Amino acid sequence: MPVTMKTARISASARMLHETLICLCVAAAFLAVIPLGAFANTPGTTPGGVSYTAPEDWDVRSEGALTVLAAPADELLVALADVGEAASASDAVLAAWALFDPDADYPVRLETAASPRExxxxxxxxxxxxxxxxxxxxxxxxxxRGGSWTVMIVRGSQAAQGRRSAAVSLIQQSLRPAGYERESFAGRTPNALTPERIGLLRDFVAEAMDALDVPGVGLALIDGGEIVWQGGLGVRQLGADDPVTADTRFMIASNTKGMVTLLLATLADEGALEWDQPVTEVYPEFRLGSDETTNATLMRHLVCACTGLPRKDFGFILVEPGAPATETFRQLAETQPTSGFGELFQYNNLLVSAAGYIGGALAYPDMELGAAFDLAMETRVFAPAGMYRSGFDFAEAMQGDWARPHGRNIDGEVVEISNAFNQSIITHRPAGGAWSTPADMARYVQLELSGGLTSEGQRVVSEANLMERRVRNVPTGEDSWYGMGLFDEIAWGVPVVSHGGTLLGYRSNFYLLPEAGIGAVVLTNSDEGAVMLRPFLRRLMEVVYDGEPQAMNDITAAVERMARQSDARRATLTVPGDPAVLDALAAQYHNAETGYITIRDVDGETWLRAGAIEGPVATRNNADGTVSLVTVGAGAIGLEAVIGEQDGVPTLTVRDSQHEYVYRARQ
Known part of the structure; x- marks a missing residue:
């Protein structure tokens, strides 16, 4: 075995945010637009006949039954091992490690299965x-496949995996056994969404909701330019009877991004900006890290997820809510890309936030940035599209017909959760702070499908600038790319344009099948709603193209997987936390960049507060002897802080994939 394969013990990463690869649901050279086909990914085959795709610039090394794909500088390694026959998946993985790194000894935390596929x-x-x-x-x-196992192992720093998540997804998604022909609906005549076929989609949503304990779903279906069904299933709030309706407001989170790029498209129509214009010509106050990076940033770079700027959500989640819109620009001025422009898909909310605020400033230059953006979205997107119950006002949205957020508590029960955390997005709301309804989202999807026209024939945006948003920039996986606030992919041989949204207790997606003239909207009021989104697209394809039913198998497997993940997480935690650990904590810790972590007693429980995150804490004993504080309030978004010491001062350390925030105890 070459030495380079065996010396990849890179010690640089935090605990993974996802439990398994199955759940992987993201300035040197500057490119204005990366043209289609510019990425030279390389197809390959393992000695056992399994096909894969190697990302551009990755090295491929083979020896015997092992193939290793190495990112530049070996910062991340993906090993493909043709194990052959094995008694179980666990045995197959052990055999793969024996080929890749016989000295490796990582304790298994969890083993979970997904449904058969590909x-x-x-x-x-x-x-x-x-x-x-x-x-x-x-x-x-x-x-x-049959009696033969193939194992994929990923190892490297979490920072590297954070940068190269799209490349890892490409490798994983491209793995197929010898002789397998991919399922494709390309060339099939799509079926119209008749009442019978609409019923099949509604039945799927209802069955998925029941399996996942999702309280409510807003659903809309569009075909041939017409809204063929809109409404809701389930309830707005657990314990109440109020049903979800076509007019129920949900937080749509990052679905906002496509609407922000629609705002920019209207401004491009007016000549107020050009996609390839330097941002500083449009908004001179803009700064991004160094002068070199700032001057090279074009308007399209703000919304293409291709600048190499890493995701930095803790930068606003951990700070006290209520900062003005200018906070987006302050944080960007302190942030540098971690890969070259156009090289990698790295999803960044701050850049899209800046794009929206710049759009607002162009439309209403004499107003405060946030107010200008809100008014620009109302007058140039929402009102022209007929989206009269959409907007950014939390106080207005959280009245009357609105869906409450829900998530699982530490014991696995779905409960209603506070919407306070989600208000952390207000400061950066162009990235994901919009509220909307099934009916309004249906109007938005109509606009996308029609090339910029409302159902009444009124033009909101030119077709040219609407479509510019779908130009493929960086790949996000196999047959998938990011445009400007929109994902573009080939799914089962069919073009699909989409985006999703995630906030605490809200998960959603919209889908366009442009060739079929069909669109769909799915809004949910539960973290568990995330699990039904991709299977819904599969079910939509099955209904439209008479595909083999597979979607519900994905839901069934996901229910079992989530239960195992919940049990495994609960088993690692001491709830409530170890009293000896909790009693030794300081009352307050400080980080110069993000602010404070406060530890306090709430009705006999120890609670932690860090910006928008607040809740009771458990403790976890880590394998290296350290101890972590872990928030255990209901919902999928929480915080882990490792207890430590620097220069004799107690610390709490919080990490995401590419950033570290060290909080020092206040004496």
Missing amino acids: GWEARVGISYDIPPNDRLAVQALALR
Whole structure:
């Protein structure tokens, strides 16, 4: 085995945000537009006949039954091992490690299965118990066809995996057994969404809701320019009887992004901006890290997820809510890309926030940035599109017919949760702060499908600038790309344009099938709603193209997987936290960039507050002897802080994939 394969113990990463690879649901050279086909990904085949795609610039090394794909500088390694026969997925993974790194010894944390897919009769993900301070990302995925197993192992720094998540997804999604032909609906005549077929989609949503304990779903379906169904299933709030309706407001989170780029498109129509114009010509106050990076940033770079700027959500989640819109620009001025422009997909909310505020400033230059943006969206997007119950006003939205957020508590029960956390997005609301309804989202999807026309034939935006938003910039996986606030992919041989949204207790997506003239909107009021979104697209394809029913199998497997993940997480935690650990904590810790972490007693429980995150804490003993504080309030978004010490001062350390925030105790 070459030495380069065996010396990849990169100690730089935090605990993975996802439990298994199956759940992977993201300035040197500056490019204004990366043209289609510019990425030279390379197809390959393992010695066992399994096909894969190597990302551009990755090295491929083979020896015997092992193929290793190495990112530049070996910062991240993906090993593909043709194991052959094995008694179980666990045995197959052990055999793969023996080929890749016989000295590796990572304790298995969890083993979960997904439904059969892409020619594989079994798919099993393995996550490992890695101490947070090791800052290492390690996962395995075991795939079986017949009696033969192939295992994919990923190892590297979490920072590297954060930068290269799209490349890892490309490799994973491209793995197929020898002789398998991909399912494709290309060339089939789409079926109209008749009442019978609409019923099939509604039945799927209802069955998925029941399996996942999702309280309510807003649904809209569009076909041939007409809204063929809009309304709701389930309730707005657990314990109440108020039904979800076509006019129920949900937070749509990052679905806002496509609407922001629609605002920019209207301004491009007016000549107020050009997509390839330097941002500083449009908004001279803009700064991004160094002068070189600032001067090279074009308007399209703000919304293409291709600048190399890393995701930095903790930068606004951990600070006290209520900052003005200018906070977006302050944070960007302190942030540098971690990869070259146009090289990698890195999703960044701050850049889109800046894009929206710049759009507002162009439309209403004499107003405060936030107010200008809100008014620009109302007058140039929402009102012209007929989206009269959409907007950014929390106080107005949280009255009358609105869906409350829900999530699972530490014991696995779905409960209503506070909407306070989601108000952290207000400062950066162009990135994901909009409220909307099934009816309004249906109007938006109509506009996208019609090339910029409302159903009444009124033009809101030119077709040229609407379509410019779908130009493929960077790849996000196999047959998928990011445009400007929109994902573009080829799914089962069919073009799909989409985007999703995630906030605490709200998960949603819209889908366009441009060739069929069909669109769909799914809004949910629960974290668990995330699990039904991709299966819904599959079910939509099955209904439109008479595909083999597979979507519900994905839901069934996900229910089992989530239950195992919840049990595994609960088993690692001491709830309530270890009294000896909690009693030794300081009352307050400080970080110069983000502010304070406060520890206090609430009705006999120890609570932690850090910006928008607040709730009771548990403790976890890590394998390296350290102890973590873990918030255990209901909902999928929380905080882990590792207890430590620097220069004799107690600390709490919080990390995401590419950033570290060290809080020092206040004496």
